Amino acid sequence: MDRTFQVDLRGVVDLLSHHLYASPRVYVRELLQNAVDAITARRLADPAQAAIRIEPPDVTGDGTLRILDTGVGLTEEQVHQFLATIGRSSKRDDLGFARHDFLGQFGIGLLSCFLVADEIRVLTRAEGGPAVLWRGFADGRYSVTTEGQHRAEVGTTVTLVPRRDAEEWLRRRTVADLAALYGSLLPVRIEVGGVPVSGGGLPWRTGADGRRERLQEYCREIFGFVPFDVIDLSVPEAGLTGVAFVLPTPANPAARAGHRVYLKRMLLAEGAEDLLPPWAFFARCVIDTSELRPTASREALYEDSLLEATRQALGDQLRGWLVRLAGHNPRRLGEFLEVHHLGVKALALHDDEMLRLVERWWPVETNVGRMTLADFRAQHGLVRYCAQLDEFRQIGAVAAAQNLPVVNAGYIYDTEIIERLPQVEPGALIERVEPGDLTTAFAALDPGLELAKRPFLQLAQRALDRLGCEVVLREYDPAGLPAMYLTSRSAAFSAELRATRERADDVWADVLDALARTDEQDRPQLVLNHRNPLVRRVTELPDHELVRLAVEGLYGQALLLGHHPLRPADAALLNGSFLGLLNKAVGHEGGRG
Structure with a gap:
């Protein structure tokens, strides 16, 4: 006989709080998401109905928090169907609207409110129907009633009765900050205690006059720095627009950059990683997308083929910005390279156009002065290089005295860039120089x-x-x-073998002796x-x-x-x-x- 699964709601809430959501603060985002989806569903019929009002406990006066929207509302049947079924993907498909018009994806958002509340009340009314009250409790009970309920306008009011240890999450200042964080770019009016926290629109979609200064100030507000430059971003297939802010100071290539990502203007993540290729660590992005998929927690982007294509497209746009600098503003490019040459050199390892840019514009250290690789090739033809910094220090001055110009390729990526030169410049001649080779010049x-x-x-x-x-x-x-x-190199290897031999036991000493004998002539x-x-x-x-x-x-x-x-x-x-x-x-x- 078939039976129905029993769900321990407290266990589900514990799972959400410890393994899905990073913080209880997401409850504000999920409430806003549900309200915006309800408004979206109603907007086609009545575009003017686009408002969300949040009343914190100091306004309600009874210790509860209320969020009111002018959305489509629910019938009694829909209340049973959507609010009491865990995992339902929401009402959007049943109402016949396209999936990409809605923020909701997984139908578990309302459960996040149990992170801060012991009881959730949903008072809702759909067009032409009675008001319906749904009451859910953290222990898994719920009730639905229409008797004695009144709501004059179409829409929904969600009331949270706070948990004893969660009152701080419902205070006015906390709620206002979170509502502004998640919803400041939403195309609906949001008020907390009567104070607007939204309606500014996308910062990069403003008039041309003073646009750069406004975006620089926006970057300072959210990232804490005034950018070196601002790059517009657009990936139509991902429904993506936004801007990349170029860091004014060097960045650690190994650090994982965090970008601000909005999904249909709702903040998805403040520190999303892997939005850009790894070499683009010199930029921080703010984007809005309608087609990229969020993870179940809605705190990161889901890795799929569209995200990979988007990452590549954004990388191409950053590369294009560098190429335009090289062509139209060489002085500015030089300033950028002085700060972020590591990122550009990392790109040059795989990109022919960037390799030509590095060869032409980035000066390298040589034993005849600093110059670009292009100038070095023009003056000396053959590019002799030391692959290690210590090698260059050992022979640089003496090689110059023998009229042997040598490039110091001991800095990060320089050896790989020089060794790639013949692939993009067929006439380029290169030769690795080791200290032992200098004897032949004496x-x-x-x-x-x-x-x-x-x-x-x-x-x-x-x-x-x-x-x-x-x-x-x-x-x-x-x-x-x-x-x-x-x-x-081989002589150094042999010397290291001998040094290790002196510290090894008899068994390993015999092995090292056998290896060392193969290089006895190279001293x-x-x-x-x-x-x-x-x-x-x-x-x-x-x-x-x-x-x-x-x-x-x-x-x-x-x-x-x-x-x-x-x-x-x-x-x-x-x-x-x-x-x-x-x-x-x-x-x-x-x-x-």
């Missing part, structure tokens, strides 16, 4: 001189063998730099500069111990000058060479005395 010694210095190199190599470093003697500018420590280099007077003197020292200490000292200095991290072994060597040289100097002075 001049080799004369063969005879190199042969004469071989004994010194053998001594120097023995001094640094235990550190896995190769000693090389070259000539390069500037002559005042005695030595450079140069390494490649960092200490490149001594034969043009440096000190280096030339060191190569001629007859004292082998003094040669060792001098080479170790040059090694330590090269590490420090190149901003390389010091391993414990490096620190010990640097300390030992300093003390050894000091001891030699003291001993020499003592012997002379």
Whole structure:
């Protein structure tokens, strides 16, 4: 035998309060929604009937809150049908009106009032029918009566009897603030205690005179900043209009931006996320939409194909604004990029037009001064770049001295942008430079001189063998730099393996040894500069111990000058060479005395 489900209304209310709605304050929104839907249903017959009046407890005088509307009202049958059936999608379809004309979607809005009330009374009258009183209680009971009920005009009055712990939610100031928050843009007159809180219309649909200043002030009121610029938004298929406000200060790309979203002019969310593509973190939007779907809680947008298409369309409009700036106001574009280059560079990773904009307008750091990538290509042809900031710091000045212009691509997105250049500019030539590559730009010694210095190199190599470093003697500018420590990615990887090997247990040590053996030939280099007077003197020292200490000292200095991290072994060597040289100097002075 079939049976009917029993519903524990208190359990449903608890579910709503803890898992569906973020706050009890939504009860004001749901009451406004029902009233606006009722007015919408009546408006075709009588457009003048468009008013909602809220009377807080200090007006009613009996501790209750009342909301009165001039909407279509309900018959007794509809009261049973709509108010006593949980999950009914509302009266709009049964009354024959198009779904998109209404705010309601899920038919559970009235239940949200039980978040703040123990009893809900609905006094309603439809055209040509008697007044009907519905009384619902938080424990699931309800009653319906027409006897002794009077309401002269068509419409509905909802009365809330507050819960003992919820009186604050029904106070005049709270209700007025919430009614203004949710309903200020609604196309109906809303009053709280006789004071209007709506009727301003959509802020972006105002006259041209002073429009920008008004929108800037509107942005300051709702977001707390005066925007860098204002961008009009429109997505007809989503029934969407609105504006995007460009932040005047840098934004954290990882932070999830919050946008203000209205659904048919009723506030849906103050901090809606994922309305814009992730790269557009420099903008905050206020939009009104008629076609995007809300979630069941009506506090966010439902993720579907229309929202995805809308997100793409809004991203295209922001991109178009940037392109127009580039074409008509380069100075303004430069100001924007100074603040929000990260967002534009993020877009350039996927968008060819934005990549060309970044190449042309955003200056990058190079070892021959700041300039755009377009200017760098025009002056030098080949775009040599360091992919890491430390690499550029290590070789930038020395590479410039060898007439090798290099771009610092160690900042976020710069490497990816440079490596994308040939995809949109077929003639673009790029080459990644590593510190180890710089050795090939240094001049080799004369063969005879190199042969004469071989004994010194053998001594120097023995001094640094235990550190896995190769000693090389070259000539390069500037002559005042005695030595450079140069390494490649693979050499750095091998050095890290060796350092990890020293801390690993026997099992993992064997594994790391096997990995390290594959890169034994790729070692960092200490490149001594034969043009440096000190280096030339060191190569001629007859004292082998003094040669060792001098080479170790040059090694330590090269590490420090190149901003390389010091391993414990490096620190010990640097300390030992300093003390050894000091001891030699003291001993020499003592012997002379």
